[in-house]
Amino acid sequence: MSHSPVLKPISSVLWVAQEGIEVLNPEYVTIERVGEKAFGLSALPAKWTLPFFVISDQLFDDYIEKNDIRGLTSKWDDLVNSAATHCGISPEDQIIVRSNARVEGLAERGKFISVEGTFREWPQLVKQCFDDSLEQEKPENIHMPVIVQKRVIALSCGHISNERRVAEEIRDWKGEIEAKIPRVFSVSLRTWRKKVNVDGYLNAPLMCPGDRVIKDVLSVPCTWATEQRIRAHFEWVYDGDYIYLVQADEETPTDGINPMKNACETLAADESIDSGFPYCVHMLKAEDAGRYGQYAKIHNPLLYHRIGQSTAPLYILDDEETLKALASGTITDLLEKDLRVLTSRSLIIRTDIATEKKEERQLLPRTDGIRDVDAAKKWLCESYAELLKEPDRKVIFIMHNYIPAFSSAFAYASPSEKLVRIEALWGLPEGLYYYSHDKHLVDTRHTDVGKLVQKEFIVHSVRNYKKYFVFPMEDEKWEVQSLASPYDWKAAIPDEDWIKEIAYVTRRVSEEEGNSVSVMWFVGVDKGIYGCNVFPWHHEFFEYNEEQTTPRNKLSFERTLAIHTLKDLEQLEKLISKSNAHIRNIQIQPTDAKILRDRSIIDRIGKIAKGLGANILLEGGILSHAYYQLVRTGAKVEVRYTFEKEQSLEFNKLVRDKIPEKIQRNGEKAVTAQLEKNILSRLLKRKLVEEALEVLDSEGDEDLVVELADILEVLDGILGQHQIDMETVLAQKQKKREKAGGFEKGVFLKTTTSRATSSKGKIVVDNNPVDTKQKISKSTDLRKYSTANESLTRIKVPLTLDKWEIRPSVKADNIDIVLKGERKSGIWQIEISVFEEAKQMSFFDK
Numbered sequence: 001m002s003h004s005p006v007l008k009p010i011s012s013v014l015w016v017a018q019e020g021i022e023v024l025n026p027e028y029v030t031i032e033r034v035g036e037k038a039f040g041l042s043a044l045p046a047k048w049t050l051p052f053f054v055i056s057d058q059l060f061d062d063y064i065e066k067n068d069i070r071g072l073t074s075k076w077d078d079l080v081n082s083a084a085t086h087c088g089i090s091p092e093d094q095i096i097v098r099s100n101a102r103v104e105g106l107a108e109r110g111k112f113i114s115v116e117g118t119f120r121e122w123p124q125l126v127k128q129c130f131d132d133s134l135e136q137e138k139p140e141n142i143h144m145p146v147i148v149q150k151r152v153i154a155l156s157c158g159h160i161s162n163e164r165r166v167a168e169e170i171r172d173w174k175g176e177i178e179a180k181i182p183r184v185f186s187v188s189l190r191t192w193r194k195k196v197n198v199d200g201y202l203n204a205p206l207m208c209p210g211d212r213v214i215k216d217v218l219s220v221p222c223t224w225a226t227e228q229r230i231r232a233h234f235e236w237v238y239d240g241d242y243i244y245l246v247q248a249d250e251e252t253p254t255d256g257i258n259p260m261k262n263a264c265e266t267l268a269a270d271e272s273i274d275s276g277f278p279y280c281v282h283m284l285k286a287e288d289a290g291r292y293g294q295y296a297k298i299h300n301p302l303l304y305h306r307i308g309q310s311t312a313p314l315y316i317l318d319d320e321e322t323l324k325a326l327a328s329g330t331i332t333d334l335l336e337k338d339l340r341v342l343t344s345r346s347l348i349i350r351t352d353i354a355t356e357k358k359e360e361r362q363l364l365p366r367t368d369g370i371r372d373v374d375a376a377k378k379w380l381c382e383s384y385a386e387l388l389k390e391p392d393r394k395v396i397f398i399m400h401n402y403i404p405a406f407s408s409a410f411a412y413a414s415p416s417e418k419l420v421r422i423e424a425l426w427g428l429p430e431g432l433y434y435y436s437h438d439k440h441l442v443d444t445r446h447t448d449v450g451k452l453v454q455k456e457f458i459v460h461s462v463r464n465y466k467k468y469f470v471f472p473m474e475d476e477k478w479e480v481q482s483l484a485s486p487y488d489w490k491a492a493i494p495d496e497d498w499i500k501e502i503a504y505v506t507r508r509v510s511e512e513e514g515n516s517v518s519v520m521w522f523v524g525v526d527k528g529i530y531g532c533n534v535f536p537w538h539h540e541f542f543e544y545n546e547e548q549t550t551p552r553n554k555l556s557f558e559r560t561l562a563i564h565t566l567k568d569l570e571q572l573e574k575l576i577s578k579s580n581a582h583i584r585n586i587q588i589q590p591t592d593a594k595i596l597r598d599r600s601i602i603d604r605i606g607k608i609a610k611g612l613g614a615n616i617l618l619e620g621g622i623l624s625h626a627y628y629q630l631v632r633t634g635a636k637v638e639v640r641y642t643f644e645k646e647q648s649l650e651f652n653k654l655v656r657d658k659i660p661e662k663i664q665r666n667g668e669k670a671v672t673a674q675l676e677k678n679i680l681s682r683l684l685k686r687k688l689v690e691e692a693l694e695v696l697d698s699e700g701d702e703d704l705v706v707e708l709a710d711i712l713e714v715l716d717g718i719l720g721q722h723q724i725d726m727e728t729v730l731a732q733k734q735k736k737r738e739k740a741g742g743f744e745k746g747v748f749l750k751t752t753t754s755r756a757t758s759s760k761g762k763i764v765v766d767n768n769p770v771d772t773k774q775k776i777s778k779s780t781d782l783r784k785y786s787t788a789n790e791s792l793t794r795i796k797v798p799l800t801l802d803k804w805e806i807r808p809s810v811k812a813d814n815i816d817i818v819l820k821g822e823r824k825s826g827i828w829q830i831e832i833s834v835f836e837e838a839k840q841m842s843f844f845d846k
Contacts, residue, residue: 006230007250009042014053016083018075035100035145040248045202048221050244051087052149054100055080060130060144069127080122080148089119089150096246097125098147099133106163106233106249111136116151149246152239156211160187160218161233162226163251165465168489170231173222175215185215187222196223206243217243256484257471259426260406260524277341279334280322281315281399292316294354296361297398300538307508310531315342317380317397326384331377339376346371346402346472349379351387354394358540359632363602368478369402402472403537407492407523408432411506412542414516416447420503424492427469428478429520429537434588435468438492442503449511454500461499463491468589480591493523498534509539518542560585560617569604576611587617606633654683656713677721684718693823696800748772774798780809797821 009026013034024034031039038054055076062072089095099112113132115125126146133142160175161167167174173187189196201220208217218236225232235247282288284298286305292298301311315338317323325332331339339347346369355361365383370376380397387395409424410432425437443458466488471481493499506519519539527533561583563569575583586609606629609616616630616637630637654675663670675683691714695707719726748770776797783790793808805820820831 006228007040007043007232007248009039011042011044011046013038013042014083014086015056016053016076016079017056018058018079021079021083021086031102035102035143035147036104036249037098037100037247038145038147040250041147041246043250044221044245044248045224047203047205048245050150050152050246051089052147053083053087055083055126055146055148057143057145059126059146060133060142063127063130064134064139069123069130073123077123084119084148087150089148091118091120093119094151094153095119095122095125096149096151097122097129098149098247099129100145100147101133102143106251109233109249119148122148152237152244154237155240156214156238157236158182159233159235160222162222162231163233164231164485164488165467168463168465170229171226173218175218177214187215187219189219189223189226196220198224198227206245207241208238208243211238214238214243221245253485254482256482256488258484259469259471259487277338278315279337280319280332281317281335281338282319284314284316292318292396294394295352295396296540297350297352297538298396300536303509303512304536307505307512309505310535311537312400312403312530312535315399317399323384323395326380327388329381329385331380336373336377339373342399342401343371343373343376347376348400348402349376350398350400351383352396352398353387359629361540362629369472403522403525405522405525409493409502409521409523409534411502411519411521412516413503413506413510413519415510415514418444418447420444420506422493422499422502422506424523425466425469426483426487426492427471427481430478431468431470431480434590436464436466438463438466440493440499440503442499444503444507449507452504452507454497454504457500457503459496459499459503461491461496463489465489466492468591493534495533498523502534505536509536513539513541515541516543560587562587562589563605564589564591566601569601569608572608573604576608583612583614585615585617586612602629603633606630606635609633609635654680654687681718681721684714684721688714688718693800774801776801776804776806778806778808795819 009029012026013024013029015022015024015034026042029039029042034042034054035057038052041049041052059072059076062075063069066072084090094116095118096114096116098114101108101112104112113129115128117125129146130144133144156177158175158177160173162170162173171189173189175185175187177183177185196219198220202224206217206220208214218234221234225234231251233247233249233251234245236243236245238244284301286302288298289302289306292302298314298316301314304311317335322332322335326335348367348369350366351364353360353364365387367376367379370379384395384397387393407424407426408429408431409422410429411423412421413419420442422440422442423432423437424440425431425435431437439462441460443460444452445456445458446452466483468480469483470478473479493502502519502521502523506517509519510517517539520537521534522537523534525533525535561568561572563572563586572583572586586605588605605616608614610633614635616635660670660672688711691707691710695704695711698704698707715729716726719729750766750770776795778796779794781792781794783792791809795806795808797804801821801823803820803822805818808817808819816833816835818833818835820833822829822831
């Protein structure tokens, strides 16, 4: 936040130093002086937070020097007590002592602790903060003023943020109310909605009459920050009367890479290449199908050729004499000639082994881009020697030049299944193993692949925030980089037609294999070179786990640790023997490229997680190699961004006989039950009432005909169940018609009057307007008991009334009760509002 151009102090800070107490006006408040958290609090309207003061980092320096908080208390006690009195904090008041380093912004959230207690205990609380800080960092790296802030008893607390990682647009906020199962909510500020007048709130506390309006009250600071174009994270507490912001961290822009810049640049072929190339490597052709049956990575491109898909040229090193020389550490002259040609452009070398075991094929050795012949020779010799340590291994090397593509994807399909799942991320496929990415669920509309029409596909896309990706740098090394805005939120597959093409071809590959497959794709390749925008590169059999869940909520004392480097992994391994480690989650976010494809490191992480009983939080795809390898260790792997889980909708209603078949044809599962006769009869009568209400709600003749047809169908069902024929009903209808008539004349009965003086009746036609409004009746009984009173209100509402509102009688001036009802088809939605004015005995406590 020290580089923030937006968040500025607007409130003074009470500063406690050895020289005395000073009120720092906003223009003198800096992060370097008061610490980052105190700077954030001073940037808020003063009434929006709780009273606080800041103790200078001189106290921290003295503690490091003398390591005796008691000895320092006498030196600082009078100053701290005076500051507390100035803030209205008494000795028995609850306080929180907050860490407040000069560098403690969003990136450092949770690094240091804050502790709670009474103000009388302030020396011990400060000591706890200092000791924890010294465990995290060396003393020379810490500058630690501390915040002493009044604390309220919180009924609710939580966070709200519009950080880039949670909101693409600055006006969209995500909130969370802390609980065992956190409650999440959103605040979306739109000009066409009710606009918050922030100026009216700047000089007053954020009053909150109930937890049901927490979201509405928080829209005030959200609007305040949004209007200043601030991305921020607010921490808040609610005491039953007011919401207080107790921490404000601004997000500062970060540098990143445009993944499309230079990603698709291609190098012209070297025209001086000897026409004799290739010399000893074999260029893969469609007719090589019988030659490489044992090698999965060769089988795949051959299948793509067979179904008419483009791919990049592949060169296979499988010559027995050349490999024999390579086993002894020798590069033949012919192989060196081939390597010189191939390294004229960035060369990638992959390995494959003859095996049926998928786990042995995954994450085999491979290179980054190589432009140096000697480097290629060295890698081949060393890798082959390592691979031959496993006896009887048949190894081949697959070579190809770097494929310029700005994104990559994994796609999953099964034979005769309509849905195709696609995961996509900018850069190279290795990024999908670990990092947040986009999801696409494609409904191909038919189970028969021969009937597929791409333009009819339905695509449901979920774009996620994407911070990291793997990108080839100028030195040919693949590195983990951060994405620049707007690509962190922008779809990694920018054209929906490309998504449909990926889904179509993945379905075809699945049908050809007769098995579920995960297919790796290059996205955004040069169409002028490859003849397409996307092409498949590799696939393997894969069983998608539909039950995969997102991370569980952790308890307050449980921790999540992130693995970025090998050093992080080594430190985590040391925790296995500690009984109080309390590691609930391990998050894999490598910034060290060595971790990306090293199977031994993945095994280590999995074993550590299993030993600690921790979950592995994987932001990467569940269709990727790393997911499979981690699951194989026996660790619990939880995916941060899953495909939408199978939606189970509960109906529990009587439906027409052919509805389950229709659901089945749509590729869904329908669970049904066969009803007994008496239950079916009762449900048919209920259905008749529901359909009658549909007639009531119908608009227009066409809609009316549809609803009346439904009533006739239900009537047929009822008659069939009771073995009554329609002629019997029609006969009864005619009998009643002859006796009482029909409804052709539109007779509306207003009133009736009994005439005691005459036995002769009379019909009077009243030509005044007809009142068809339905009435609600209300009656109230007041009952008195020896120790209490009861107010009983009876309300009668016509069944066919669409909406109504009524106030029951309550003998209390400070309480207002409103009942509202709205009928939606056959369902009544009832809303009860109890509003109680403050400063009197609570209705809710009686």
